[in-house]
Amino acid sequence: MKLYNKIFVGLVLGTVVGAGVNAAGLGDGPAWTEGVLPVLNFVGRAFVRLITMIVIPLVVASLMLGVASLGDIRTLTVAEYRASSRWMRFCYRFYRSMPVMLGLGPICQFVFKHRLPVGMPWKWRRAWRSVAINNLALCALIALVGSTLGWTVFLAVHAPVVAIAGALGVWLFYVQHCYEHGYWERGPRWDARRAALEGSSFYDLTPVLRWITCNIGYHHIHHLSARIPNYHLRAAHEALPLAGVRRFDLRGSLACARMKLWDEGLGRMVDFPRRMAHSMSRA
Numbered sequence: 001m002k003l004y005n006k007i008f009v010g011l012v013l014g015t016v017v018g019a020g021v022n023a024a025g026l027g028d029g030p031a032w033t034e035g036v037l038p039v040l041n042f043v044g045r046a047f048v049r050l051i052t053m054i055v056i057p058l059v060v061a062s063l064m065l066g067v068a069s070l071g072d073i074r075t076l077t078v079a080e081y082r083a084s085s086r087w088m089r090f091c092y093r094f095y096r097s098m099p100v101m102l103g104l105g106p107i108c109q110f111v112f113k114h115r116l117p118v119g120m121p122w123k124w125r126r127a128w129r130s131v132a133i134n135n136l137a138l139c140a141l142i143a144l145v146g147s148t149l150g151w152t153v154f155l156a157v158h159a160p161v162v163a164i165a166g167a168l169g170v171w172l173f174y175v176q177h178c179y180e181h182g183y184w185e186r187g188p189r190w191d192a193r194r195a196a197l198e199g200s201s202f203y204d205l206t207p208v209l210r211w212i213t214c215n216i217g218y219h220h221i222h223h224l225s226a227r228i229p230n231y232h233l234r235a236a237h238e239a240l241p242l243a244g245v246r247r248f249d250l251r252g253s254l255a256c257a258r259m260k261l262w263d264e265g266l267g268r269m270v271d272f273p274r275r276m277a278h279s280m281s282r283a
Helices: 003-023 030-068 078-083 086-095 098-113 125-149 151-177 192-198 207-212 219-224 230-239 252-258 274-282
Strands: 261-263 268-270
Touching: 078 261, 086 098, 098 151, 125 151, 151 252, 192 219, 219 230
Parallel strands: none
Antiparallel strands: 261 268
């Protein structure tokens, strides 16, 4: 039986049993008030608290995965960076800084850009209508929750969840594409299989984090074949003899934060060298 059918049957049976108890006059009897009712109260409260307990992890996980699937992070080559003006170098360094990448970026993306997608063509009326309806529903929901719980409580809970989930989502995507020995090629030299296996890392997370992130750490398998569902990504990784895949654990992934530019001569990503910073200050 499907889950939604089970839920429907449960609702119907609960309504029928409750109506039957009241119709039979058993609702005020000692057997009901002292025996059955305390058990039902305990089970009901435990169920509601369990649902409340998993709401925030579910929201965090969904936002993380949403941010992680946004798209590419702009990356310049060393030559492009050196050829840029002083102002463009400053903008790029600001954009690729971790406070912006993990802090301001996700907030601007979800709170502003997704709510007003100005880059989307006006002729896509159905898409604009969908965004407008979604915005109205969000405004109504926020007003209802904020007025019910109080705006201080609402912001104290919701704002950290959005900020933390957004930062974690960007970090997941960042680690899986911005690491030292990646794969970057131009034009006809680009190879899809090498891009999937060498240009996407294997983020070897703990079992709990794998479950929360829906196996997003097996990102190289997703790029190799996007039709493999997330619950089969690990099995595919273990079954295929894949050479060239870069593996990172939580500790090893921290080094990826220093990778800012692609050096075409060395064939790897590098940090902003000091000589570049000095040349920028003299430009």
